[in-house]
Amino acid sequence: MHELFTWVVEPGFFTSEPVRTAAVLGGVVAVVSAVVGVFTVMRGQSFGGHALGDVAAAGGSGALLFGLSPVTGFVGLSVVGAGVMDMIGVARVRGRDLATGIVLGGAIGLSALFLYLGTTAGATTGATQQVLFGSIFTTTSTTIPVVVTFSVLALGAIAVIWRPLLLATASPDIAAARGVPVRLVGLVYMSALAVAVGLSSLTIGAILSTALLIGPAATALRLTRRMSSALLLAAVTGVAATWLGILLAYDSYYWGATHQGLPVSFFIVAVIFAAYLLTGLPGRRTAARPRETAAQAPGATRGQITA
Amino acid sequence: MFASFMINTWAVATIVAPVAGVTGFFVVLRGSAFPAHAIPKGAFAGAAGAALLGISTLLGLAVFSLLGALGIGILGRRHGRHDVATALTLVMMLALGAAFLSRTTEYEPEIYSLLFGEVLGVSSAELLPVAILGALCIVAVTALYRPLTLASAVPGIAEARGVRSHRIEICFLIVVALATAMTVPVVGALLIFSLMIGPPAAARSLTSQPARAIALSVAIALVTVWAAIAASYLSSWPVGFFVGTLSALSYATGRSWAAWHHTHTAPAAAPALRTAPDGT
Numbered sequence: 354m355h356e357l358f359t360w361v362v363e364p365g366f367f368t369s370e371p372v373r374t375a376a377v378l379g380g381v382v383a384v385v386s387a388v389v390g391v392f393t394v395m396r397g398q399s400f401g402g403h404a405l406g407d408v409a410a411a412g413g414s415g416a417l418l419f420g421l422s423p424v425t426g427f428v429g430l431s432v433v434g435a436g437v438m439d440m441i442g443v444a445r446v447r448g449r450d451l452a453t454g455i456v457l458g459g460a461i462g463l464s465a466l467f468l469y470l471g472t473t474a475g476a477t478t479g480a481t482q483q484v485l486f487g488s489i490f491t492t493t494s495t496t497i498p499v500v501v502t503f504s505v506l507a508l509g510a511i512a513v514i515w516r517p518l519l520l521a522t523a524s525p526d527i528a529a530a531r532g533v534p535v536r537l538v539g540l541v542y543m544s545a546l547a548v549a550v551g552l553s554s555l556t557i558g559a560i561l562s563t564a565l566l567i568g569p570a571a572t573a574l575r576l577t578r579r580m581s582s583a584l585l586l587a588a589v590t591g592v593a594a595t596w597l598g599i600l601l602a603y604d605s606y607y608w609g610a611t612h613q614g615l616p617v618s619f620f621i622v623a624v625i626f627a628a629y630l631l632t633g634l635p636g637r638r639t640a641a642r643p644r645e646t647a648a649q650a651p652g653a654t655r656g657q658i659t660a
Numbered sequence: 661m662f663a664s665f666m667i668n669t670w671a672v673a674t675i676v677a678p679v680a681g682v683t684g685f686f687v688v689l690r691g692s693a694f695p696a697h698a699i700p701k702g703a704f705a706g707a708a709g710a711a712l713l714g715i716s717t718l719l720g721l722a723v724f725s726l727l728g729a730l731g732i733g734i735l736g737r738r739h740g741r742h743d744v745a746t747a748l749t750l751v752m753m754l755a756l757g758a759a760f761l762s763r764t765t766e767y768e769p770e771i772y773s774l775l776f777g778e779v780l781g782v783s784s785a786e787l788l789p790v791a792i793l794g795a796l797c798i799v800a801v802t803a804l805y806r807p808l809t810l811a812s813a814v815p816g817i818a819e820a821r822g823v824r825s826h827r828i829e830i831c832f833l834i835v836v837a838l839a840t841a842m843t844v845p846v847v848g849a850l851l852i853f854s855l856m857i858g859p860p861a862a863a864r865s866l867t868s869q870p871a872r873a874i875a876l877s878v879a880i881a882l883v884t885v886w887a888a889i890a891a892s893y894l895s896s897w898p899v900g901f902f903v904g905t906l907s908a909l910s911y912a913t914g915r916s917w918a919a920w921h922h923t924h925t926a927p928a929a930a931p932a933l934r935t936a937p938d939g940t
Contacts, residue, residue: 394741394744397743398743399694399743399744399746399747400693400694400697400743400746400747402747403694403747403750404697450691450693450694451688451691451693451857451861451911453693454693454694454696454697454853454854454857455854455857455858455861455907455908455911455912456908457697458851458853458854458857458858458903458904458907458908459904459905459907459908460904461776461850461851461854461900461904462851462854462898462900462901462902462903462904462905462908463901463904464776464850465775465776465777465848465850465851465898465900465901465904466897466898466901468772468776469772469776469897469898469901560751560754560755560758561751563747563750563751564748564751564755567744567747567748567751568747568748568751571741571744571748575739613762613763614762615759615762616755616758616759616762618755618758619755619756619758619759621755622751622752622754622755623752623755625748625751626748626751626752629748633738633739
């Protein structure tokens with residue numbers, strides 16, 4: 354029995370400091386990402402959610418260059434980016450994705466510049482990799498209070514606006530007719546998204562940021578159409594995937610002859626991807642088909658042009 | 661900047677820009693901005709894997725970009741949510757890339773140039789494969805032009821005429837995959853999509869006729885890449901920075917012009933592909 358246990362959980366797992374930090378940070382970020390992610394998927398803004406991760410990473414490389422704190426860089430530029438996207442923002446999804454793409458392109462260009470200036474000015478080898486991929490095992494426990502604070506803020510904002518947000522997502526016209534300030538609600542949502550993605554991009558890297566934002570939420574929305582169930586399921590899925598991924602990554606150092614292990618981001622994404630695929634097994638008709646889901650914004654289904 | 665060692669760069673840029681301009685027209689028309697971003701980014705993971713195995717990075721790029729296209733197309737079709745499919749396919753490929761990269765340490769300088777483009781990094785040996793892939797893309801788009809335009813603009817009528825939109829989607833994504841794989845050497849994986857969005861969007865803001873829009877898109881793309889290379893050469897700043905910035909500028913200019921034009925002229929009679937005031 355003990356042998357089976359150590360086969361699953363390699364020695365030292367529960368006492369390892371980096372693992373604990375990763376589990377706490379990862380868990381918090383997973384919950385926030387999942388909650389915000391449910392609305393993101395419903396609003397068809399997966400591109401925006403992903404783009405802000407890259408914008409945040411650009412902020413990170415800027416922070417590295419200008420000697421600012423990483424949080425300022427990641428969260429700051431992410432919020433600015435969200436603001437610009439919202440400003441250019443147009444009602445139709447197609448135009449919105451274009452605007453997102455343009456802002457993203459600009460941000461990536463900035464990222465290129467910052468990283469270039471950073472490597473010529475100082476010695477920052479591996480900076481590109483670090484900024485782009487991040488690592489849950491290298492963030493220190495001192496980041497936890499900041500992360501928790503901002504997470505509470507982001508969740509709080511969503512909690513305040515969630516009803517009008519839901520209505521505005523399902524039908525902007527009806528919402529407007531009922532007096533919901535649709536643009537304002539959208540802006541608050543974008544800010545919460547920006548903060549959430551900025552945090553996740555900082556702590557767990559840009560890849561995981563998108564994965565934890567979209568994956569668990571999309572999986573949950575395929576299984577249930579009730580808001581509360583979806584939020585809960587997404588959060589549970591996100592945390593479970595994160596912890597399982599951390600465990601597998603830790604164990605992977607004991608696998609094979611080279612004892613090198615594989616990055617934790619790989620395992621977490623693999624688990625999330627697998628979970629999403631599982632919801633599509635034959636015999637299970639989707640609980641939320643595209644045309645029936647609460648919020649498929651007009652034109653969000655690919656190929657439809659309202660000419 | 662026209663020294664012999666730069667000739668290759670100018671040559672590649674002149675091949676890359678038209679392909680980006682033509683493919684990008686349909687990317688903008690179909691609202692496929694996210695796949696146009698996701699496919700090259702995922703392809704980068706393949707380049708990392710190729711480097712690990714010691715084979716040509718262009719091959720790794722091509723294979724993974726095709727995998728990405730298929731992943732997005734098939735997953736998107738099965739589950740009906742293309743943006744979710746794109747996001748998840750992308751992160752899965754990036755995660756694979758991270759796994760590959762973790763196994764090798766000698767890759768850092770190449771990562772940067774693959775991601776953001778490298779003015780000086782184009783060898784003569786790359787010119788021919790790039791040109792061939794580019795020609796393939798143009799041929800494919802020409803062959804698909806009618807069904808693609810129909811399926812993009814009026815899907816209902818296209819279906820009625822026997823155009824299978826799912827097949828067109830997969831074919832189009834494959835074209836995007838090829839286009840992005842071949843254009844990475846100069847522009848970089850992260851910014852090729854900028855070239856496929858900014859210039860075509862600007863072109864569509866300026867004219868609503870498809871043929872003119874495509875030509876204009878190619879022209880703007882050419883100017884963008886040339887200017888970016890020149891600026892990068894003179895300042896030593898990365899070419900990708902200029903591509904991203906200039907693409908955003910052309911988009912902004914197009915939108916502003918369209919808005920100004922809209923308020924200052926009477927509505928014309930309805931042409932084929934009318935651009936909305938919001939620039940789409």
